[in-house]
Amino acid sequence: MTGENPASQARVRVWDVPTRLFHWLLVAGFGFCWWTGETGRLEWHRWSGYGLLGLVIFRIYWGFFGSSTARFANFLRGPRAMLSYLRGAWSIEAGHNPLGALSVVLMLALLVAQIVLGLFAVDVDGIESGPLSLYVSFDAGRAAARWHEYMFNALLWLVALHVLAIAYYLVMKRENLPAAMLHGTRSFPVEVQPVRRASATRFFLGVILAALLTWLVARAFQPWA
Amino acid sequence: MTRSPRLRFRSALIVPTLIVPVIVAVAAYAATPQEAQKARHEHYEQLGDAFKAVRDNSRGDSPDWAALEKAANTVVEASVNQQQWFANGTGPEAGKTRALPEIWTKPDDFTAAQKMLSDRAPKLLAAVKAKDAPGVQAAFKEVGGACKNCHDTFRKPED
Secondary structure, three states, rough: OOOOOOOHHHHEEEOOHHHHHHHHHHHHHHHHHHHHHHOOHHHHHHHHHHHHHHHHHHHHHHHHHHHHHHHHHHHHOOHHHHHHHHOOOOOOOOOHHHHHHHHHHHHHHHHHHHHHHHHHHHOOOOEOOOOHHHHHOOOHHHHHHHHHHHHHHHHHHHHHHHHHHHHHOOOOOOOOHHHHHOEEEEEOOOOOOOOOOOOOOOOOHHHHHHHHHHHHHHOOOOOOO | OOOOHHHHHHHHHHHHHHHHHHHHHHHHHHHHHHHHHHHHHHHHHHHHHHHHHHHOOOOOOOOOOOHHHHHHHHHHHHHHHHHHHOOOOOOOOOOOOOOOOHHHOOOOHHHHHHHHHHHHHHHHHHHHHOOOOHHHHHHHHHHHHHHHHHHHHHEEOOO
């Protein structure tokens, strides 16, 4: 690549621990939720679904109150930014580029939709169901279950696209993004600002918030019941 | 306009002449295997609905006993009536159904599976009538077990 100088080859901190933890726990949780759903282990499926709900709530909170590279304001720049990036006219920064930003938004949106559908879903026998299904009819719960299934297929496609894109960056552009998401650091051809991390207090507040909300949902918003 | 008695009688005949074939056609249609399959499907959906009602209403400290009794009655009725829902010729050969051929090739096993439900369903109703909340939860699990027992062998898995 042109314009490199040795000084800027030093590794720069990009992703903080909470963000990385979230990413990899999501991967594991998604896989487990998928397996338990496919093999009819619906009790465990529900529990891992709650886990994913907590993770997603935390990520959204972190997107507003977390480290700089995790914040939505940091990487959501709009369609014009995406076009400049594709034309190669985008200045390099640590964190998601405008195209990557799109995939983050899509994935979070589909995940939220998938989880919400699961919360209302009812199985064909009316025996196993999500915690919020008691607020809807059997028919509505069955529809939620069907859409939970369709939505999962959309998610799988998105995951495949995500993996393909990562592979493309690795092989064609020689950017090792998985390593960056694992170690939190990577080198850049130019000088970039490292991540400005958020405090541990903020982190714990986020964890408590996510746990509390997930617990409320699991109790169908009736903690006294 | 006055009409002769004979003309009025002939006109009156039009009504039964038109209606009777319609009734016969409808009755014949309802008796086809496909209609029977559809009716069976709807009965089981109703059962699922009642099951959901039992599950939803037995949560928490103040269950809705009236709704529970209504649902438990549906379960008991279905557990008995379902013996009529599997007439010969209403299997996969007749149309789209999740009923497996084993129902008709293993009739004794099938009858035993159905009996498990009709044995357990009244216990659910009894627990509901006694307003015994833990008893309802236990009976619900037992009835669910009876559903699963039959489905594992005799219902086609979802694809």
